[in-house]
Amino acid sequence: MSDIVYIFDTTLRDGEQSPGATMNQQEKVRLARQLESLGVDIIEAGFPAASQGDFEAVQAIAAGVNDIQVAGLCRTMPGDIDRAWNAVKDAKNPRIHTFIATSDIHMEFKLRKSREQVLEMTEAAVKQAVKHTSNVEFSAEDASRSDWEFLARVVATAIKAGATTINIPDTVGYAQPQEFGELIAYLLENVSDSHKAIFSVHCHNDLGLAVANTLAAIKAGARQAEVTLSGIGERAGNTSLEQVVMNLASRPDFYGLNCGVDTERLFPSCRLLSTIIGQPIPPYQPIIGNNAFAHESGIHQDGMLKNRLTYEIMTPASVGRKGTDIVIGKHSGRHALKGKVEELGYKLADEQLAVVFEAVKALADKKEHIFDEDVEALVLEKIFRMSDQYVLKDLIVTTGTGSIPPNAAICMTVNGEEKKVSSFGAGPIDAVFNAVDELTGLEPTLERFQINAITGGSDAQGAVTVRVEESGVKAVGRGAHEDVITASAMAYVNAMNRLAKMKEEVRECATL
Numbered sequence: 001m002s003d004i005v006y007i008f009d010t011t012l013r014d015g016e017q018s019p020g021a022t023m024n025q026q027e028k029v030r031l032a033r034q035l036e037s038l039g040v041d042i043i044e045a046g047f048p049a050a051s052q053g054d055f056e057a058v059q060a061i062a063a064g065v066n067d068i069q070v071a072g073l074c075r076t077m078p079g080d081i082d083r084a085w086n087a088v089k090d091a092k093n094p095r096i097h098t099f100i101a102t103s104d105i106h107m108e109f110k111l112r113k114s115r116e117q118v119l120e121m122t123e124a125a126v127k128q129a130v131k132h133t134s135n136v137e138f139s140a141e142d143a144s145r146s147d148w149e150f151l152a153r154v155v156a157t158a159i160k161a162g163a164t165t166i167n168i169p170d171t172v173g174y175a176q177p178q179e180f181g182e183l184i185a186y187l188l189e190n191v192s193d194s195h196k197a198i199f200s201v202h203c204h205n206d207l208g209l210a211v212a213n214t215l216a217a218i219k220a221g222a223r224q225a226e227v228t229l230s231g232i233g234e235r236a237g238n239t240s241l242e243q244v245v246m247n248l249a250s251r252p253d254f255y256g257l258n259c260g261v262d263t264e265r266l267f268p269s270c271r272l273l274s275t276i277i278g279q280p281i282p283p284y285q286p287i288i289g290n291n292a293f294a295h296e297s298g299i300h301q302d303g304m305l306k307n308r309l310t311y312e313i314m315t316p317a318s319v320g321r322k323g324t325d326i327v328i329g330k331h332s333g334r335h336a337l338k339g340k341v342e343e344l345g346y347k348l349a350d351e352q353l354a355v356v357f358e359a360v361k362a363l364a365d366k367k368e369h370i371f372d373e374d375v376e377a378l379v380l381e382k383i384f385r386m387s388d389q390y391v392l393k394d395l396i397v398t399t400g401t402g403s404i405p406p407n408a409a410i411c412m413t414v415n416g417e418e419k420k421v422s423s424f425g426a427g428p429i430d431a432v433f434n435a436v437d438e439l440t441g442l443e444p445t446l447e448r449f450q451i452n453a454i455t456g457g458s459d460a461q462g463a464v465t466v467r468v469e470e471s472g473v474k475a476v477g478r479g480a481h482e483d484v485i486t487a488s489a490m491a492y493v494n495a496m497n498r499l500a501k502m503k504e505e506v507r508e509c510a511t512l
């Protein structure tokens, strides 16, 4: 059996489906390029039949990357399969990923199909996909709760029809590591021609076992892991890419397996995702959290000073956590910025670079040191915006103590028309949000409000993330500015734009 484990990243499909993690097309393409440079083997770019927007985003990703395999997800329905193919076919290495549920509970209550019908649909779907490409993956949704013998028949049918990757999902996060490993071993043993396909697993973290289940399956012979950056995904999330990769990398004695991921790009990749979706990385998160390498206790520190290996099983540098360097100074030219932007993974047109250059210069006037994170935040802020229905033009806020409540005067364009309003609030940020509500006519509930300093120092840019909710639709917005009230206004207006857009678009979700 091969000693290569293929890394299949589904941040852009399963991860993006999680509440508040919606990305626009430019952001998806940027993240896809990051995943390619990280060294993952396959990216699942989306579920093209979900909506026109999803279809176009998958097309843009397929066209925006180089050699990496690009998968499009589809149900076993003929229309879905053709739609997925049309979305990914321009990629250098396209893959069709089709799925159907195989557990009794899903077949009876969701599909309303018999076992025989599911077998027929599996065969027909894989055969149809194979007409487009030989790179076909088949998934048995809710495999971990399926009857093992029946599951083996479904898998054998898919392989016979031409599937080259067989994915066994633990869709509801129900499996236990030992049991899940045994299931993979059982299938490898009992499915005729199992050697003709690569076995894959896709786990959910409802019981906190996604990584453990994935590793148990790999130990048992699975050779593809479906993962997301930081483990983002619906409910409790998916299997975390960085945790699977660092387990393989840290324990070669136990696994003896390799994957193509460049571990030094793990942290920058997770940080980029966090910036894009506006969800900070929890401090205690393994590998990428701020505390993951902080040794506070005296005994640990003493041991660390004598020999790092006493308490450190991997180094911060090995996962890409290097000290931040000052990257751009006040006197750096456009050429230096271009190099930096490219190093960070962005391909900007000259006029876009000019916009970022002006923003960096303006920031350098107010802030002593400009770091990688600052440049990245400005690119995302200035270039990667949705075409905005609401645009913040000007803002004046007064606040203080005494009997006059804080006040915000705001000028915005709403669908191209300039509007102004002034509002009071409990605090200055509340006043700003009230004014924005008044101008947009939206009145969402503010579910979360968070300010982070992008870098250290009291002159750091403030990165604000807000999450809003209106009639069940949730949207996240972010803004970065050296003034936190302005950053808050930008984040809130950004969330309003996303909310308006999401309310327009009806989208189907794929559960896998």
Ligand SMILES: [Zn+2]
Binding pocket: 014, 171, 202, 204, 238, 511, 512
């Ligand atoms: Zn899933």
